[in-house]
Amino acid sequence: MIELETYVQIYPFALGAVFAIFLIAGYSLFREKNDLHRLLLTDLFEILVLAIIALLATDLAEALILPGMVVGISELLVISEIYIVKEKLYTNVGYHIRPQLEVMKSAPPYYTAALVLIGIILSGFLGGVVAAVGILFYLIGLGHHERFTLIETISGYAWALWVVSFLVYFILPDYWFFAIMLSATAVLVKVAAKLSLIGTMQGERHV
């Protein structure tokens, strides 16, 4: 646990580190000529945005990181979509970009288990995002048949639980702790289920 005064002393140095990383990332982007690698390098800037906001280290920062992350991810999605269209990396059936790599077969179970575990410990929206990244990695890495009905159903029930806990906040404010536990779990399941479907649906029959 860092004292407030120590943190105030550290803050300018942390900003300096961010600036140094910005220069390094900018230089690498300037040197790189391959479009795909430049796309990957822009992710560095996105992480820097999150780092600058996180350096605030207050609960305000926690509230601001989420929209910042959403904006960054949507920018990244836009650019990669343009790249896919520009380089004609699609077929009429769907995207056709699953490379055959050994690491995509061996790594997913371990990474997924670790990420889902961390997600459950974190709980809430953030935990849901972390767990969803794990599940997404598993689905993209190992491939799958598209039978998502179960995930959809679980997600629906989680959503209903979330609404119930939201009502408890207002109608029975005395039971706020129960409501917090309920909504944290429900949002975890809901976000994990929904986010893990992004990009994995490729238009098979059972969707």
Add this chain to the structure above:
Amino acid sequence: MSNTLFGGETLLATIPFADIVWYLSPYTLLLFSFAVIFTILAIISRPERYVDTAFGTDGYYLKEIPLDQMRFQRFMAIACGLAAMGASVTGDIFNFTLFSSLVGICCIGIVSGVKNKYVLQAAYEYGIVIMIAGVPLFGGAALIAATTGTLSIFELSAARALGAAVTAPLIAKLLLIVGVMGEGMAPFYILKADIARAQGAPYILNVCLIPVLVFLRVIEIVLTI
């Protein structure tokens, strides 16, 4: 506290809106009305047709803009207008940065609606620029929050008017301006891709004018706080 179920004061808790409010002044209202006008123009106007002259004859071709491209660009132009409306009247600096990022994303959408290799290349470069511009944009907002402890334009301007010891630092204001410049670079890439007339018109109008609105607003913010 006793549990007064269904009847009593704890039935509905109210949460005040704190400092995320509108910032209404003649200037911002003017910017808002411009954004509304541009959006309405984008809704009611039809895409321009591409005219190709056949050499050696008097003939010419009229190229049809596909319906799905027109729909996509119109949707993006409307979204861009909504983002500009939000950016012009918001009273919160972080909201402003989010709205200006949204303007950038929508501009990319309008440009990349044209399925042409060179246009897509220009849109791609522009996308990389707005990713980089995100760092100074959010960095400026974060620095203002870190030094003054608030993001509300009302409170910042009030503190400055009262002569507070800590106001928004100059470097944060400059970063904010640089960020908005990066997000609003779209007109340069339109010239680069050469879609100012057919293929992109009239939705390109929004891409050219709405970053100007956002830029006017950031100047106002920087002069106020």
